[in-house]
Amino acid sequence: MVTVARSFEAPIKLVFPQDLLEKGLEADNFAMLGLGDIVIPGIFIALLLRFDISLKKNTHTYFYTSFAAYIFGLGLTIFIMHIFKHAQPALLYLVPACIGFPVLVALAKGEVTEMFR
Numbered sequence: 001m002v003t004v005a006r007s008f009e010a011p012i013k014l015v016f017p018q019d020l021l022e023k024g025l026e027a028d029n030f031a032m033l034g035l036g037d038i039v040i041p042g043i044f045i046a047l048l049l050r051f052d053i054s055l056k057k058n059t060h061t062y063f064y065t066s067f068a069a070y071i072f073g074l075g076l077t078i079f080i081m082h083i084f085k086h087a088q089p090a091l092l093y094l095v096p097a098c099i100g101f102p103v104l105v106a107l108a109k110g111e112v113t114e115m116f117r
Contacts, residue, residue, distance in 0.1 A: 037090040041098050062102050073097035
């Protein structure tokens with residue numbers, strides 16, 4: 001996975017320095033975030049915004065929850081990557097966070113059937 005992603009030179013990945021705090025602008029160890037790690041959860045978050053609007057309650061509870069879950073999932077991915085010093089598939093952490101948090105909110109609000117309808 002990492003070998004293919006590093007050898008592929010196309011605008012399908014975001015590359016950012018992993019050791020920026022240690023080496024400053026001369027960082028040479030880079031982490032990658034694939035386009036799918038942004039687009040797939042983004043579509044799901046957009047669908048939850050549509051669900052919020054369909055409820056006609058004038059709140060965006062599910063949108064904000066899923067957006068916070070996405071940030072949490074990315075943070076968890078970066079944390080695990082730093083702990084194990086090895087590349088991690090971001091969707092492994094993003095999918096449970098982005099699905100789990102809104103489902104828990106729906107359970108708490110009693111709107112699970114509306115969500116899955």
